[in-house]
Amino acid sequence: MMMMPTRRLLLLRGGRWAWARALGRREDSGAAEGRPVDLSYNLLDGRNTDTPLVFLHGLLGSKSNFYSIAKGLVQRTGRTVVTVDSRNHGDSGHSPVMTYEAMSCDLQNLLDKLELPKCILIGHSMGGKTAMTMALHWPGMVEKLVVVDISPNRSVSRRVFPDYFAAMKAVTVDADWPRSTARNRAEQQLQPFIEDAHTRWFILSNLVERNGRYVWRVNIEAVTNNMEHLMGFPEFNTPFTAPTIFLGGANSPYIR
Numbered sequence: 001m002m003m004m005p006t007r008r009l010l011l012l013r014g015g016r017w018a019w020a021r022a023l024g025r026r027e028d029s030g031a032a033e034g035r036p037v038d039l040s041y042n043l044l045d046g047r048n049t050d051t052p053l054v055f056l057h058g059l060l061g062s063k064s065n066f067y068s069i070a071k072g073l074v075q076r077t078g079r080t081v082v083t084v085d086s087r088n089h090g091d092s093g094h095s096p097v098m099t100y101e102a103m104s105c106d107l108q109n110l111l112d113k114l115e116l117p118k119c120i121l122i123g124h125s126m127g128g129k130t131a132m133t134m135a136l137h138w139p140g141m142v143e144k145l146v147v148v149d150i151s152p153n154r155s156v157s158r159r160v161f162p163d164y165f166a167a168m169k170a171v172t173v174d175a176d177w178p179r180s181t182a183r184n185r186a187e188q189q190l191q192p193f194i195e196d197a198h199t200r201w202f203i204l205s206n207l208v209e210r211n212g213r214y215v216w217r218v219n220i221e222a223v224t225n226n227m228e229h230l231m232g233f234p235e236f237n238t239p240f241t242a243p244t245i246f247l248g249g250a251n252s253p254y255i256r
Contacts, residue, residue, distance in 0.1 A: 034102065036109035040091035041084045042067075043114070044074045051120050051143050052080035056107070058125025058149075059230065060164070060203060060218055062090035065124075082119075084110065086130065088219035095219075098226035100234055104134040111141060124148040125254065129233055135240045145244040150254050155231040162227075164203060165220050167193035175213040182214050183207060 042063055046052070053073060055066040063083035070081040085092040087106055095102070107130065111119060121142050123131030128150035135142040171189045173182040183204055190200050206218045223230070248255035 034095070034097055036102075036106045037087040037093040037095050039084050039087065039093075039106050039110045041082055041110065041114075042070070044070055044081045046074050046078045046080040048078040050077070050079045051118055052082060052116055053077075054107075054111070054116075054119040054121050055081070055083045056121070056123040056127025056130050057084075057086065057089070058127055059161075059223070060089070060206060061124070061127075062205065062217075064090070064205070082114070082116070086127065088222045090217060094222060096222050096225065098222050099229045100129050100133040101137070103130045104137055107134050108138050108141065117141065118143050120144045120146070122146040122148065123150075125150050126230060129230075132240070133234060135242070135244075136236050139240055139242065142240075142242060144242060145240065146247065147244070148247045149249065149252050151246065151248075152233045154233065156253055162224070163193055164199075165224050168203065168206075168216055168220055171207075173207075173214045175209075177214075179209065182209075186214075 040063065053070075055063070055070065057063060057065045063085045066083045070083050073079065074081050084107065086103055088094050088098055092106075111117075118141055121131045121134060121144070123129070123146070125148070128147040129152070131142075131145060132147060132152055135145045167190050170193075171186045173185050177185065186207055187200050187204060190203065194200050194203070206216050207214055208217045209215075210217075246255065
């Protein structure tokens with residue numbers, strides 16, 4: 001996979017100088033908004049000392065989305081691979097704050113704890129925006145950047161998420177049901193609101209049993225309250241100049 005400098009890639013993608021301006025680092029690198037949240041992660045040890053790969057998932061996703069990819073990359077490249085749950089997702093801590101500055105601070109804190117001074121950072125969707133923000137605030141910690149199915153422009157699909165969240169909040173399942181039954185009943189309740197089966201299955205990956213009852217592990221309240229931040233992207237004024245590549249499907253509405 002060929003890696004290209006950020007400025008050149010962005011100019012080739014429709015010649016938009018606005019992208020080049022957006023992908024810049026703030027003069028003030030203090031990204032933290034409150035204390036960082038402890039993030040849950042899986043670390044697969046590689047057999048060599050090459051720069052590790054770090055994966056960040058999208059909205060309503062989790063680190064388990066990358067399990068097969070991470071395992072395959074460790075076997076194929078010998079690199080260490082880390083998959084991470086973002087705040088308010090998966091097994092990570094919850095917080096009412098959910099800006100990209102805050103999430104990039106969480107990641108910087110995790111990499112410090114893992115004693116990983118530099119990584120190759122791969123982010124999908126919301127994770128792609130977190131990865132870009134991380135690279136711009138702490139460019140010395142990101143050797144290369146891969147952004148999947150998202151851009152630093154404002155996202156255009158905000159209108160579908162309130163329907164998803166309302167449907168999730170309306171789901172009721174009996175604590176005595178086995179997991180398979182609970183998922184089936186939850187899917188039946190989601191179906192009138194979410195037609196696409198793959199989207200329902202993806203959302204149902206968040207239904208877990210905790211303390212004797214079924215709950216959504218994603219913090220729906222925090223995500224709902226921060227949609228304005230999550231659909232946007234922070235403003236920056238100097239570029240991230242390390243090798244960067246943007247990947248997106250030809251029909252994706254997220255790359256503009």
